Amino acid sequence: DKVPLLFQPLTIKNLTIANRIVVAPMCQYASKDGIMGDFHLVHLGQFALNGAGLILAEATGVEARGRISPNDTGIWSDAHIPGLKRVVDFVHATGGKIGIQLGHAGRKSSVPGYYAKNEPSDFWLDEVIAPTGGIAYDHHHRVPRELGLDEIPEVIKAFGSAARRAHAAGMDTVEIHAAHGYLIHQFLSPFTNKRTDKYGGSLENRARLLLEVIAEVKANFPAEKPVFVRISASDNVEHLDVPSWEIEQTVQVAKWIRDAGVDVLHISSAGNVHEQKVQYAPNYQVHFSERVKKEVPGLIVIAVGVITGGKQAEQILQEEKADLVAVARGFLRHPNIVANAAKELNARTRFISQYNMFLAKSDL
Numbered sequence: 001d002k003v004p005l006l007f008q009p010l011t012i013k014n015l016t017i018a019n020r021i022v023v024a025p026m027c028q029y030a031s032k033d034g035i036m037g038d039f040h041l042v043h044l045g046q047f048a049l050n051g052a053g054l055i056l057a058e059a060t061g062v063e064a065r066g067r068i069s070p071n072d073t074g075i076w077s078d079a080h081i082p083g084l085k086r087v088v089d090f091v092h093a094t095g096g097k098i099g100i101q102l103g104h105a106g107r108k109s110s111v112p113g114y115y116a117k118n119e120p121s122d123f124w125l126d127e128v129i130a131p132t133g134g135i136a137y138d139h140h141h142r143v144p145r146e147l148g149l150d151e152i153p154e155v156i157k158a159f160g161s162a163a164r165r166a167h168a169a170g171m172d173t174v175e176i177h178a179a180h181g182y183l184i185h186q187f188l189s190p191f192t193n194k195r196t197d198k199y200g201g202s203l204e205n206r207a208r209l210l211l212e213v214i215a216e217v218k219a220n221f222p223a224e225k226p227v228f229v230r231i232s233a234s235d236n237v238e239h240l241d242v243p244s245w246e247i248e249q250t251v252q253v254a255k256w257i258r259d260a261g262v263d264v265l266h267i268s269s270a271g272n273v274h275e276q277k278v279q280y281a282p283n284y285q286v287h288f289s290e291r292v293k294k295e296v297p298g299l300i301v302i303a304v305g306v307i308t309g310g311k312q313a314e315q316i317l318q319e320e321k322a323d324l325v326a327v328a329r330g331f332l333r334h335p336n337i338v339a340n341a342a343k344e345l346n347a348r349t350r351f352i353s354q355y356n357m358f359l360a361k362s363d364l
């Protein structure tokens, strides 16, 4: 029998993943001081035991001031490495692979009393930064100050140090978070970036931070390990008459980041404009990954967004709309989603223990 594409391995540089199912990054707000502990071992470990090809750990702060909540995971200091390594070692022991999303929330940092209602208020620092100051995301969020031109190198360096630590912890890849209205997306979108220096204005200028972050990450991460970027393909504000980030710009920037040596682009959407309109439905973002895959050959593309079934995922790959699929909520609802997809497609899962075999075969 032909092995379904979903269950064919894929090799990206020295990373070989057993199937095409990726666990999308999901913030859990379950850390103290950014450290991964038992919660993360069990939470991320379950995805490995359930046969995911690749796990992407949640958006993890490259700077303490770039956290959404005080309970975000962090990678801004070497003290974070042992907690990360413990999770990595477990995933590797099952034959799984794991990367980590490197994040900085910019103006969406430090949300008071929204995600973490029980935290002491003194956590919240006056350090909410954005490409342009003065405008909050919404009334839950703080009013940011503009990141000075002379302060930008410090932020870029933080991404590089984070990549070095991710490697030290044994991570198979890093994913630079340039999506969902966080700092790098804030620079990309003319909705949030009104700068007049070399980081604002033209598309090239707005993409400069992302490209400099990529260069710094690559300088601090082994060349044999792949680098991922997650991007929002659009601000989803066609109904508003505002400058915004759109798919045409995504396609152009995708070419630049491919040429900068990024291996994989993970294509989501939205998150930067509070008044956005998103129509959530199965495959709702697949047209974006399809477009990038067609127009930017050489880049490996991940589709994400309400992909929950084996046949559904297989069809996306068969129709060449993506090379990999990522699943977030589907994994929370159905932790055994990989075995169920294998059963649907009559394929084998990555063998970890007797229960994977059992789930994939049994009708009971």
Ligand code: FNR
Binding pocket: 024, 025, 026, 027, 028, 058, 059, 101, 177, 179, 180, 230, 268, 304, 305, 306, 307, 326, 327, 328, 329, 330
């Ligand atoms: C998310 N999402 C997300 N995205 C991201 O890039 N970094 C993150 O840390 C998080 N955190 C997060 C937490 C939780 C609980 C959920 C449900 C989602 C978005 C996620 O990765 C994914 O893109 C969307 O959920 C759409 O995929 P699904 O859920 O339809 O498979």
